[in-house]
Amino acid sequence: MATFGGASDGVSAAVAIQQAVDRLNRSGKAPVPVAVRVGLSAGDVAFEEDDVHGTPVIEASRLCAAAGGDESWCRRSCGCWPAWPMRTSATGAAWS
Numbered sequence: 001m002a003t004f005g006g007a008s009d010g011v012s013a014a015v016a017i018q019q020a021v022d023r024l025n026r027s028g029k030a031p032v033p034v035a036v037r038v039g040l041s042a043g044d045v046a047f048e049e050d051d052v053h054g055t056p057v058i059e060a061s062r063l064c065a066a067a068g069g070d071e072s073w074c075r076r077s078c079g080c081w082p083a084w085p086m087r088t089s090a091t092g093a094a095w096s
Helices: 007-027 055-066
Strands: 037-040 046-048 051-053 071-075 083-089 092-095
Touching (some): 007 037, 037 055
Antiparallel strands (some): 071 083
């Protein structure tokens, strides 16, 4: 799990992660294809020692579980409506 100061930072990180995985898969260096799922939400959270709590954490977890490999799903609070898969590649993001 990662937290960001703003929703756009989280979306940028999701795109960067998916693009890095895409580059790895295209390079042939991974013994098997790698697929990453990302769930993004936004809102107030509480930090407690090394853990994060709050509704956005639960939403992000559920979106991640719903996403397929090579997808990042985000809630409207992150700039998409209502929860759309965002497919990324070496050329950028595309909203499905």
